Amino acid sequence: MPRGVFRAALAIVAALACNDGLQPTPAPTTCPKGGFVGICGTVTLRGAVPRNTSAVYIIAYKVFPQSRNDLFNFQPPLQSLNQLPLDRQSEFYAVTLPSGRYEWVLAAWVDKAFTLAGADTTLQVAGFYRDGADTTAAGSSIVVVSDSGTDSIDFVIDFGAMQRVCTYFPPCP
Amino acid sequence: MPLTRVVARSLVALAFLPLRGQAQTPGAVYGTVSDTAGAPVADVHISTAGAAAASDAAGHYRMTGIPPGRAVLRFARLGYRVRQDTLAVPAGDSVRLDVTLRSSRFALEPVIVTAAKRSQLLDQSATSVALVSDSDLARRAVSTVDEAVDKAPGVLFLNGQVNIRGSSGFVEGLGSRVLLLVDGVPANEADRGGIDWDMLPLQDVQRVEVVKGAGSSLYGSAAFGGVVNLLTRDVPVGFHGRVRTTAGAYADPPDAAWRFRDYVGGLGGLDATGSYGTEVIRGSLTLGGRHSDGYREQDRSDQWEGAGKLAWHPAPGTRVTASGSWTSHQYQVSPPWCERGQCDDRGLAFQPFRIGTSDTGAYTRSDKGYAATTVERTESAEFAWQARASWVRTHFTDFNPDNWGVANRYGTELRGTLRPGGDSDRALTIGLEAARADVTSDIFGGHAENEVSAYGEGERRVGSVRLSAGARVDEIGLVGGGLAGQLSPRVGVVWPTRSGTWRGSIGHGFRTPSLAERFPSLVASGIRVVPDSTLVPETAWAFELGNAVSLGSATRLDAAAFWTEARQLIEPTFFDSAGVPYIQFRNVGRARLRGFDLSLVGRPFTPRLETSLAYTFLDARDLGTDSVLAFRPKHLLTLAADYAFRPFSVGGDFRYVSRIERIELGLSWADDPRVPAAVLDLRGAWSRDAWSARLLVTNALNYIYSLTPGTLEPVRTASVVLTWTY
Numbered sequence: 097m098p099r100g101v102f103r104a105a106l107a108i109v110a111a112l113a114c115n116d117g118l119q120p121t122p123a124p125t126t127c128p129k130g131g132f133v134g135i136c137g138t139v140t141l142r143g144a145v146p147r148n149t150s151a152v153y154i155i156a157y158k159v160f161p162q163s164r165n166d167l168f169n170f171q172p173p174l175q176s177l178n179q180l181p182l183d184r185q186s187e188f189y190a191v192t193l194p195s196g197r198y199e200w201v202l203a204a205w206v207d208k209a210f211t212l213a214g215a216d217t218t219l220q221v222a223g224f225y226r227d228g229a230d231t232t233a234a235g236s237s238i239v240v241v242s243d244s245g246t247d248s249i250d251f252v253i254d255f256g257a258m259q260r261v262c263t264y265f266p267p268c269p
Numbered sequence: 270m271p272l273t274r275v276v277a278r279s280l281v282a283l284a285f286l287p288l289r290g291q292a293q294t295p296g297a298v299y300g301t302v303s304d305t306a307g308a309p310v311a312d313v314h315i316s317t318a319g320a321a322a323a324s325d326a327a328g329h330y331r332m333t334g335i336p337p338g339r340a341v342l343r344f345a346r347l348g349y350r351v352r353q354d355t356l357a358v359p360a361g362d363s364v365r366l367d368v369t370l371r372s373s374r375f376a377l378e379p380v381i382v383t384a385a386k387r388s389q390l391l392d393q394s395a396t397s398v399a400l401v402s403d404s405d406l407a408r409r410a411v412s413t414v415d416e417a418v419d420k421a422p423g424v425l426f427l428n429g430q431v432n433i434r435g436s437s438g439f440v441e442g443l444g445s446r447v448l449l450l451v452d453g454v455p456a457n458e459a460d461r462g463g464i465d466w467d468m469l470p471l472q473d474v475q476r477v478e479v480v481k482g483a484g485s486s487l488y489g490s491a492a493f494g495g496v497v498n499l500l501t502r503d504v505p506v507g508f509h510g511r512v513r514t515t516a517g518a519y520a521d522p523p524d525a526a527w528r529f530r531d532y533v534g535g536l537g538g539l540d541a542t543g544s545y546g547t548e549v550i551r552g553s554l555t556l557g558g559r560h561s562d563g564y565r566e567q568d569r570s571d572q573w574e575g576a577g578k579l580a581w582h583p584a585p586g587t588r589v590t591a592s593g594s595w596t597s598h599q600y601q602v603s604p605p606w607c608e609r610g611q612c613d614d615r616g617l618a619f620q621p622f623r624i625g626t627s628d629t630g631a632y633t634r635s636d637k638g639y640a641a642t643t644v645e646r647t648e649s650a651e652f653a654w655q656a657r658a659s660w661v662r663t664h665f666t667d668f669n670p671d672n673w674g675v676a677n678r679y680g681t682e683l684r685g686t687l688r689p690g691g692d693s694d695r696a697l698t699i700g701l702e703a704a705r706a707d708v709t710s711d712i713f714g715g716h717a718e719n720e721v722s723a724y725g726e727g728e729r730r731v732g733s734v735r736l737s738a739g740a741r742v743d744e745i746g747l748v749g750g751g752l753a754g755q756l757s758p759r760v761g762v763v764w765p766t767r768s769g770t771w772r773g774s775i776g777h778g779f780r781t782p783s784l785a786e787r788f789p790s791l792v793a794s795g796i797r798v799v800p801d802s803t804l805v806p807e808t809a810w811a812f813e814l815g816n817a818v819s820l821g822s823a824t825r826l827d828a829a830a831f832w833t834e835a836r837q838l839i840e841p842t843f844f845d846s847a848g849v850p851y852i853q854f855r856n857v858g859r860a861r862l863r864g865f866d867l868s869l870v871g872r873p874f875t876p877r878l879e880t881s882l883a884y885t886f887l888d889a890r891d892l893g894t895d896s897v898l899a900f901r902p903k904h905l906l907t908l909a910a911d912y913a914f915r916p917f918s919v920g921g922d923f924r925y926v927s928r929i930e931r932i933e934l935g936l937s938w939a940d941d942p943r944v945p946a947a948v949l950d951l952r953g954a955w956s957r958d959a960w961s962a963r964l965l966v967t968n969a970l971n972y973i974y975s976l977t978p979g980t981l982e983p984v985r986t987a988s989v990v991l992t993w994t995y
Contacts, residue, residue: 105882105908109923109949118942118973120526121618123609168850174796174843181610 125188127245134172134192135241137249139203139223141185143256150208151179152222152253154191156239157200164265167215171198180253190245198239201225203253216262223253294361299331301367301958302344306877307915309956310370311403313346323505326407327961329994333507337361344368347379372876383450383478383498385726385737386487387686387698395737395761395774396484397815397829397866399423401477403502408911408920410952410963410990412515412538412559414474415466418497420922421479422883423866425905428977431464433481434831435862435887436494438900438933439977444783444839448484448491450498452592454641454659457491459706460676460713462783465637465663469594472513472540472555473576475502481866482831483778483811486759489702489722489743493778493809494833501592504544504551504580510995511542517988519564522622523971526615529622534562536988540574552579563603564984565622567629570600586647595638602631602667605979619942621973621981632668637661650691656683672791674710676784698739699725705748708784712791716784717748726759735763745781745806755779755806769818769826778809782839786854796843798852805856809835824871832863840933859892862901877914883907899933900977902926916957921969922950932978946974946982963990 127136135156155170155177168174171193180203181187202225207218227237239249262268302313302324309328315321317340322332332342337360344352349370356366378390384398391398399421411417418424418431425432427439436446442463449456449464457464477499484492519534538559545552555576563569576594583589604624607614611625641659648654661678684700700723707717726739738760746752759776782804789798815829838858844851866885872878885905889898904927911920926946949970954963964987971985 105880108906108925109908117944117947118621118975120524121942123614123616123618168845174850178608179611181614183610187610 123188124190127247128190132190132192132245133195133241133243134190135198135201135239135246135249136188136190137225137247137251138186138188139180139250140252141182141187142252142254145182145255146205148208149182150206150210151177152182153177153204153206154180154189155202155204156191156193156198157202158196158198160199161264164215164261167219167261193241195241195243198241201237201239201249201251203251205255205258216260216268220258220260221263222255222258223251225249225251293337295334296337296358296360297331297333297363298335298340298342298356298358298366299329299363300365302328302330303367303369304349305369305371306875306879306913308913308918309404309407310346310349311407313344313349313370315342315344317342321506323503325505325509325511325994326403327956327959327992327994329959331507331509331995342366344370346370348372381478382453382500383496384480384484385696385698385728386453386684386700387696389693389696392765392770392817393693393735393763395735395763395772396776396813397423397481397772397827397831399479399481399868401479403475406471406474406476407961408918408952408954409922409950410954410965410988412471412990413467414469414471414477414499417471417474418466418477418479420907420909420924421477422868422907423481423885423905424479425902425926427900428980429466431497432901433479433495433497434833434864434866434885435889435898435901438898440841444780444786445491446493446495446780448488448496450488450496451594451639452501452590452641452643453498454639454657454661455488455491455678455680455704456639456661457678458637458663458676458783459661459678460663460674460708460710460783461785462491462780465596465635467572467574467596467598468637468639468661469499469501470540470555470557470574470576470596472511472542472557473501473553473578473594474499476500481829482774482813483757483759483776483809483833485743485755485757485778486739486741486776487698487724487726489720489724489741489757490745490755490779490781490806493780493807493835494811501576501578502553504546504553504578506546506548506551508995509542509544509546511540511992513540513990513992514538515559515988515990517965517986519562519983520971520985520987522984523973526617527620527622529566529620534564536561536986546580548582550579550581553577563601564986565603565606565981566624567601567631568603570598572596572598572600588643588645590643590645591641593638593640596636598635598637600633600635602633603980604628604631606981608979621942621975630669633665634668635663635665637663651688652685654683654685657681672710672712674708674712676706676708676710678704678706680704694730695728697725697727699723706784713785713788714790716788718745718781718784719748719752720745720781721752733765737761737763743779753805755781755808769816772813772815772817772829774811774813776811778811778833779806780839781806782854786839789854796850796852798841801853801855804839804854805837807835807837807839807856807858809833820871823873823876824869827868828865829867830863830865833861835860835862857893860890860898861892862887862889862898864888878910878912880910881908897931899931900929902929916955918954918956920952924948924950926976929976942975944974946976947972948974948982959994961992961994963992964988965990 203222205220205222210218302310311326313324320334324330335358340358378392384394431447444462480496484496515538517536540557542555558573574596578592581589607620607623612623639661643657645655659680664675666673682702687697689695702722704720709715722743724741728737740758743755744752757777761774764771788800812832817827837856842855864887869882889901891898906925908923928945951966951969966987968985
């Protein structure tokens with residue numbers, strides 16, 4: 097290897113090595129800056145977390161589901177879901193969503209024994225977002241996601257008052 | 270010296286004097302072969318009348334059975350001047366002879382066996398080949414095969430999945446687009462199509478050949494993006510032994526907020542190899558084991574391994590080889606790292622060294638091995654043939670969740686090589702292969718697949734240009750179903766000129782979907798993964814143009830531009846049916862992978878200093894979505910330098926991997942903590958007689974990074990490797 101190349105290689109090593117790698121990142125308390133598109137907020141947890149809890153996810157529907165067939169037409173995609181921490185009384189969350197208008201933002205509770213056939217009992221609504229002016233029972237507060245992130249989508253998750261899927265699509269068995 | 274001691278010694282000497290007329294006991298010669306820089310030289314053929322031996326990786330040799338008296342020893346190795354020494358060999362005793370070999374005036378090309386399925390010089394290959402020699406393996410003191418392959422130019426591991434020029438990306442180890450061979454025997458898993466890198470103890474590997482680009486014209490399915498061939502050690506004549514022990518420790522996380530244990534994590538291992546050989550029959554056996562506490566939470570592993578090789582030379586030009594290995598690996602499964610709220614996160618967005626509390630207890634036992642028998646015969650200078658039969662078996666048992674699977678691959682091959690005129694101007698390789706793969710698993714069900722193949726490739730020299738052309742036909746199908754054909758042609762050209770040796774090739778590659786991709790039946794995160802019996806093989810056309818040139822007497826440059834067009838790529842896809850979500854492997858992708866790689870090896874200041882630089886630029890596009898192809902970093906740079914002075918040497922590697930631009934699968938990567946990788950490995954060694962000691966510090970800067978979502982690459986690890994060779 098020519099000497100010049102050798103010296104250049106040493107310089108490259110020095111330059112590339114000046115990189116800190118991963119660093120401890122404090123949990124966010126506001127919507128991430130720069131490039132983030134989605135919703136952020138704080139959920140307040142009430143009641144005891146059921147022992148059979150698999151996970152709680154925050155999801156959003158562009159159009160309020162009209163039937164059970166629409167239940168899985170939510171955002172973010174399944175593979176991008178993040179579990180919500182459940183060991184605190186309140187928790188900040190940030191969920192990446194495509195920009196646009198959303199009719200329903202909610203927390204979906206999933207049973208450890210979740211099956212599609214038993215979705216009525218193994219999949220429940222643990223809470224949803226509504227603003228002060230919203231008087232609907234199911235909550236239909238419109239959330240508009242812009243290219244800079246939409247903050248303060250705060251709501252309550254009440255494990256003592258979760259609603260089964262059939263509540264929205266009766267009859268309940 | 271006191272008189273009594275002189276008398277005693279004389280009496281002892283008299284007692285051992287040979288009696289007149291009694292046959293004299295043969296003697297032995299041992300020693301070390303090194304180069305002018307003091308570095309050990311392996312594979313030197315040492316011969317004298319009636320005896321022969323070869324030096325090992327530490328340069329040590331021992332030759333027994335030498336008639337006493339004056340003996341002429343000849344030391345020969347490609348790339349070095351032949352040396353002859355005369356010495357007196359005592360009867361029934363041994364004498365030491367250390368020699369230094371000088372490089373030959375013209376560096377000779379290494380011989381490779383993978384690119385054309387026959388022996389050829391490296392500069393006669395129409396495709397790019399990267400080599401990892403036994404001296405590379407010894408110098409870097411690595412412990413596993415994947416560590417040995419990882420630093421080869423153009424090769425990158427993503428959480429255990431090998432990529433050659435970005436071939437595989439990352440699909441959780443499923444469906445490798447690189448074919449693993451052990452002495453030419455296909456060794457990919459029969460069920461998942463992945464690679465078990467721990468199938469063979471590294472102690473038994475003599476060198477590794479990495480063929481880049483589509484190689485299906487000779488190797489069929491899985492050689493979509495390249496071939497890695499592990500070539501095991503030849504068994505030398507005489508008694509030989511090697512014991513290698515490793516002990517080391519993992520560094521703590523660099524930040525106290527990431528600490529996850531209150532003790533120093535350790536690792537250690539012991540491997541022992543013994544062999545005995547005559548001119549007719551030779552055998553070796555390797556046994557070993559290793560333990561690691563891991564460098565993150567729930568990362569302990571224990572491994573036991575064994576390998577053996579038996580070679581029989583019943584007649585000149587004929588060799589029968591039986592070889593095999595078995596590895597049992599028990600390891601804790603380290604799931605994706607803990608994100609906010611899944612563990613004691615200490616107020617951080619993610620804890621890369623910890624796992625979620627709901628994931629504790631996952632544990633896997635993975636057993637794997639192979640057995641192969643090969644008969645090779647050289648009928649004449651013009652014709653040679655070989656036949657082989659092989660069996661590869663993998664067996665895994667997952668605990669929490671409980672899953673299991675057993676898979677087998679039985680293979681056989683008959684190959685002939687014709688060299689009209691007995692020279693290297695013309696060569697023809699033809700062969701037939703047949704294989705059967707089966708799986709029995711609670712995840713993948715019970716299925717079996719057959720494949721039958723025929724291939725041929727010819728090469729001819731026209732003037733100074735070497736032209737090659739060949740093709741392979743594969744008929745593959747499920748047992749009980751029909752066979753589907755694949756035709757994989759390849760043409761190549763090699764043209765030596767004043768400006769270096771040019772090479773070019775166009776070849777076809779394909780990969781049949783693995784049984785695991787076709788027949789999965791499991792639930793992942795509440796979503797059912799469903800089978801797709803309509804999957805068809807993914808295919809690719811690969812083009813390459815390269816040049817290898819010597820720059821002065823001590824530097825060699827190899828550069829190649831490559832372009833691969835891939836179709837029907839098999840990828841996991843999310844879809845919903847009647848509102849119900851599913852995951853299924855589907856033929857969805859079209860991709861283009863193009864770029865260039867460059868390798869520069871030389872000794873810039875002194876023969877004692879060897880340096881190398883390897884760089885790969887990759888432009889990988891998903892043509893279906895017109896976006897960057899996932900898990901393909903654009904830049905891959907490897908720098909290495911080693912300085913040797915008599916018994917000492919020091920050196921290091923630096924590897925840079927640019928930030929991965931796009932990821933798939935498990936997109937829940939909190940705060941998207943993607944960073945480039947910049948890893949420095951340092952090493953030092955001392956070698957004397959039968960002993961060598963090596964100090965290795967990998968990831969010396971304790972650089973914390975991740976290449977796939979939720980996984981953590983190894984932290985700084987310091988280890989000492991002691992080797993004794995007989």
